[in-house]
Amino acid sequence: MSQSSQFALLAQRRFGPFFWTQFFGAFNDNVFKTALLTILTYEALSWTSLDPGLLNNLIPGLFILPFVLFSATAGQLADKFEKSALARYVKLLEIAIMTVAAVGWMTHSLWLLVAAVVGMGLHSTLFGPVKYAYLPQQLKPEELVGGNGLIEMGTFVGILLGEVLGAVLVVHKPWGIQLVAYGTIAIAMIGWLFSRRIPDSPAPAPDLKINWNPLTETVRNIGFTRQNRPVFLSVLGNSWFWFYGAVILAQFPVYAKDYLHGDHSVFVLLLTVFSLGIGAGSLLCERMSGHKVEIGLVPFGSIGLSLFGFDLALASTHYTNAVPVDLAGFVAQPGSLHILFDCMMIGMFGGFYIVPLFALIQTRCDRKHVSRTIAGMNIMNALFMVVAALFAMVLLKMGFSIPQIFMATALLNALVASYIFSLVPEFLMRFLAWLLIHTVHRVQTVDTDRIPEEGAAVLVCNHVSYVDAIVIMAASPRPIRFVMDHRIFKIPVLSWIFRTAKAIPIAPAKEDPWLMEKSFVDIAQALHEGELICIFPEGKLTTTGEMNEFKGGIRKILDRTPVPVIPMALRGLWGSMLTRSPGNPFERSFRRGPFSRLSLVVGQPVAPAVATPEALYSQVRELRGDWK
Template identity: 75%
Template sequence: MSQSSQFSLLSQRRFAPFFWTQFLGAFNDNLFKTALMVALTYDALSWTSLDPGLLNNLIPGLFILPYVVFSATAGQIADKVEKGRLARFVKLLEVAIMLVAGIGWMTHTLWLLIAAVVGMGVHSTLFGPVKYAYLPQHLKPEELVGGNGVVEMGTFVGILLGEVAGALLVSYRPVGIELVAGASLTMALIGLAASWRIPASPAPAPDLRINYNFVAESMRNLRFSAQNRTVFLSMLGNSWFWFYGALVLSQFPVYAKDYLHGDHSVFVLLLTVFSLGIGVGSLLCEKLSGRKVEIGLVPFGSIGLSLFGIDLYFASQAYTNTALVDAFALLATPGAARILVDLVLIGVFGGLFIVPLFALIQTRCDPQHVSRTIAGMNILNALFMVAAAGVAILLLGQGFSIPDMFLVTALLNAVVAVYIFSLVPEFLMRFLAWLLIHTIHRVATVDVERIPDAGPAVLVCNHVSYVDAIVIGAASPRPIRFVMDHRIFKMPLLGWIFRTAKAIPIAPAREDPFMMERAFIDIAQALHEGDLVCIFPEGKLTSTGDMNEFRGGIAKIVERSKVPVIPMALRGLWGSVFTRDPGNLFERSFSRGLRSKLALAVGMPVAPQEATPEYLYEQVRALRGEWK
């Protein structure tokens, strides 16, 4: 396996024991919950007189209730206590809970099993902040998206296998209940063994005084997270995904039985295709993002969640089979393939939606507050999932069918996505940039790691086309404030894109001296706040493909702000439809073909005292070479 592969982390102690501890926890949670829900769906009368549809929405709600109550405390504990030690405590707690559940299974006592559901919710609440705060401590920035992808893949594969195992074991008569009790205890013990291999992870705030008033601490956590607008809205986006997933997944048992007319194996098949889709989408994130936190994938994922959620409604309406089928018979039933494809693609786009959000939250929140930020997110997740259970119960009570609920969820997703992306235009801007460099162009990067992960710097680049800023922004691992000719802001689409990206308009001194001076003030302010600022020192697009001389603005910038200057060069854009190439526009549109190749090369940082226009020109010219 290549060292650059995200799967290589599974062979390293800094990642593997944590991964398997998390995987086994997810597996066991879902083995237990699914076994209980299947038993109550297909053998309800021997357990309770309550309606199975009500129980299938109530049990997930009870599981996540502890997230609301204990997440704030769990976040403080994770910031105060070494994470390996905390993981071992959580796994010991899981063993005790599975012993209680075993008694409930063997004595046919429903209230003990319900208590174990709540207990496993407490177990997951305590481990949640550890799960996502651990990764930034042990992974490099360029490994974070891949690591998150592997964890999300492992989580959903664990969920899948746990649900499959739970559904199969509990239906294995006459010893299904005994098999579930023994398997869940065994998995808890194996998870405990894995946790002893987790390496030391120093607590970021060992002197923190824990506030056990969970209401006050929850509100304080959320208020703190809300100070970072992008992080907080990403938390809301993450929680919305769990609302969507909880509302859809909780319907699967009844959907499989009453709408698809399937047995246990059909329910297992639905879980399988959905969870595999999530795993595939999570793993695709590293490749599609270029090993960086690419939030442009989030709108892409959201579009897929709505499109295929809507199609799932129509596919369900078109399904006409009324005969009892198992999984193999379902595959040959007319209309079933479309339903399964929709579920797979909802999962794939869900993975593309959620993994970049996790990575964004981890990289942009306060490093001293990661666990408590994750705890705040878990509180929101829990509230959204409780709301999902409430909405499902309400809609079922109003006479909505399960396919109707799929449609309502998909349409709500579209509304929520438009709202969030309008509040944080960076998501949409990065999405458009991602589309540009993955459809029209193939962009290679050379030494892009020279762009600093933190701190202020000025980027200087040759100016070849109207989309230079989009290409550079898509290749950068962090947001950039571009200095752009004010006339670009008047163009219908590009103007909107650059305004949403907080670009800085500038005009020549002879045209608007006030705007020019204001631009330099805004640049200095952006650098003072630690931002990256990119300028095109030529001051205009090339009309020949050759570079124009660099003007003196860069000298004025570094005189005010003593920050490093990073030369960059775009290669291969000249002659595209976005340039001022005087050749025939129609011919240029097709002569390069689809997916034409271009590159962005990044040079070594230049000290501010050496950053003269002439020296920077030579650096950029050398980086560009002869490939225009």
């Protein structure tokens, strides 16, 4: 899917009305919340005697409290009932909540406004499972990353515009309060009108019996999600992002006022560049992932979150201005552009981190349990955000400055990410594979959609270099178990990647008959469990650039487990550093230059009955052509 078609989804009824319903919901949330936080930061004494720093961490915590209490119920409702109707009811609830908030604004009642904050949290709790379960029902697999990217971009643009409008309107004299009070009702009504255009999305589990006990259902939801380890750890990774973002964003109002000595326009500017970064990162995922679910971007995003979070703390300590400034005055200060750049990069790498995680959760969890899985994720997100609010408040009470909180959060992110990636090495392995084909090589893929989305199959490919498996791994939308020569399997550094990928080492019968037999047993077990197996039937790397004959091992595999065979061909790797091409490997690489081109071509599936070594050799040779 091209980048233009990603945006073409906005013109289609299956996506456009839903996108705008979500957009105006996020927009309204943030008009209201930001107006409230702004008034409590810059005009606190006329509303309350509580500390503004405490309120700036408490109010976001109250907003996500309903996620803890009601997400389990919301997930069940989204699995049991048709989703477009649920969306309309949620939008009607939003209109009612904004009406209550308007009374709070007009009567100067802080606690009525706080009640509305909790109400909007409930609104988002109910809509969350609908949002992320709707997408895999309406979008094709190849559209899912692009659709998620658009939703994340739209959400954060809505957040940005809402934050800007809320901060600007509420301080507008003398009608600021009235503009916010009535404007939020109007925005809620626009969202409801769009929700009426959302097409029907059938319930995946209409016979589900709802458990109204949130505690037991929460435990059951999380327990079900834990059965799928990659999905559960992706949920944890997603929740960690919300911890990180909640800590950083909650400090922005006081950070802008007390550390940057800016007025509310400086606070708006920080939110603007952060949100633009998130939107840009979310959209770039479509191009950087090659239009598939590329979890290799998750470690890349995590590295950026730590690096730029740490740098933001350092840049803040070097900011020396001590006089009040407006937006123009702040931008003119030495060090201000450095701070803005860090905020934008944190947002951008956040987009790289979060979009592939959402897509992985949607594609790998049980289709009848998507909404409840998303609800379980929302519960985890809420718990992490509550802990984030407590974490920030404890650090403030301990005397930490806001730049020190930024630094502590960035360091903690590095530790947590390392732990998660050690539990699921597939993330880091895919990152290394993604890095290889985006730095050393430029890889063109042809017909990779012929690799089956589910079910067992054997992939066969010519063997050109020591990184063949990594190139194929990076191009495949699914994990692959590789069968490879035991000597290549033991190569330092690459060995760790192959072990992480659960590769299956094999040796000739005359060298190690026990290992050879064990390899075929492991292959049969993997195929029985519905996995993809990739073999290199030549049995060794080419030393001339031409293909060697295919060995008979493929028939032994298929006789045990008859499954489809997918022929593939690598083109353009011969002569690179990690081939057995004659001559100095560094000289060969220098001649090829950086970003050398290569291609992976996938052929039509072959039935197991006719998949002989000779027939497969002929097909792979034809796919490869004359480009070695």
